[in-house]
Amino acid sequence: MEDIISKIKEAELVGRGGAGFPVYKKWELVKSFSGDKYIIANGAEGEPGVRKDEYILKNHSQEVISALELADKYLQAKEIFLYLNHKFKYLERKLKKQIRGNKKIKIIYKPKNAGYIAGEESALLSILENRHLEAGLRPPFPVESGYNSSPTLVNNVETLYNVSLVAKDQYQNDRFYTISGACFNPGVYKLKEDFSIKQVLELTKNLPAFDFFVQVGGDASGEVLNQKQINHEVSGCGAVTIYNLKKHEPIELLKFWVSFYVDNSCGKCTPCREGTYRLQQMLSAKKMNWDHFLEILDNLSYSSFCALGSSLPIPIKSYLKNINPDLSLT
Numbered sequence: 001m002e003d004i005i006s007k008i009k010e011a012e013l014v015g016r017g018g019a020g021f022p023v024y025k026k027w028e029l030v031k032s033f034s035g036d037k038y039i040i041a042n043g044a045e046g047e048p049g050v051r052k053d054e055y056i057l058k059n060h061s062q063e064v065i066s067a068l069e070l071a072d073k074y075l076q077a078k079e080i081f082l083y084l085n086h087k088f089k090y091l092e093r094k095l096k097k098q099i100r101g102n103k104k105i106k107i108i109y110k111p112k113n114a115g116y117i118a119g120e121e122s123a124l125l126s127i128l129e130n131r132h133l134e135a136g137l138r139p140p141f142p143v144e145s146g147y148n149s150s151p152t153l154v155n156n157v158e159t160l161y162n163v164s165l166v167a168k169d170q171y172q173n174d175r176f177y178t179i180s181g182a183c184f185n186p187g188v189y190k191l192k193e194d195f196s197i198k199q200v201l202e203l204t205k206n207l208p209a210f211d212f213f214v215q216v217g218g219d220a221s222g223e224v225l226n227q228k229q230i231n232h233e234v235s236g237c238g239a240v241t242i243y244n245l246k247k248h249e250p251i252e253l254l255k256f257w258v259s260f261y262v263d264n265s266c267g268k269c270t271p272c273r274e275g276t277y278r279l280q281q282m283l284s285a286k287k288m289n290w291d292h293f294l295e296i297l298d299n300l301s302y303s304s305f306c307a308l309g310s311s312l313p314i315p316i317k318s319y320l321k322n323i324n325p326d327l328s329l330t
């Protein structure tokens, strides 16, 4: 079984949940801590503009389950959870058929009203343990103290899909890209992981002929880049959303981003709970105080308890910097 670790290491496989942590290291860390081991396949994506988990579970669930079995052989897990967005319930019959022989694997759904935060590693543990939903303090990380305070391997379903390819010597440094927005061919595509945004748009026949900008890494938390910046690699969860530069409504776009965070804040910390609400009020006011708006955004960056609150400044600040620098001068 050490062989799978060497193969994953050799393939230089990194996690696809967004953090890019080496997969072999995570598996080894879980094994290195004492106590019962647990495994969680995270397929609970909930950010607008990201649809790869659903695509993988729809088209490659057998590979995900095979990888869970490989992880189980390596870790001798006590229980395995397939943690899914409730919208994927329509796949349950197929998944149950595929896991029939393995009594350790249980399918658990992210509650309908739990919001985006419920897909975050520490927050999903609170759901599995039937606790009040909130992001947890880290460290310790789940590899050491996760489900039931035991060492827990949490891997995104795309990561597990790649592990199964590595095991079969079929991994070819590909990743899944979700393309959406103002384009003719939206969808999920599997292409080389080091492709630039431009290459991905060209190859999927989605490179616009009009003036545009993109948001990369999800419609809520992704960075916004202008047309001259699309030679960058696609970062984070591999999502690219295209906006028509002339047709978009700047304030409406800012409102969309802020509303997402207002709706998805778990309410645990003040900068996120109150800050996002205040930003929403400011965007609807007759006169905008940009200095105050930007100050609240800075506060979210520095003092939010988890990555949700500190993500809101990413789309807004990159939009103001790369697309519409005059907006905050009005």
Ligand code: SF4
Binding pocket: 117, 134, 135, 264, 265, 266, 267, 268, 269, 270, 272, 273, 304, 305, 306, 307, 308, 309, 310
């Ligand atoms: S930043 Fe937001 S989502 Fe995260 S713990 Fe604070 S209130 Fe909850």
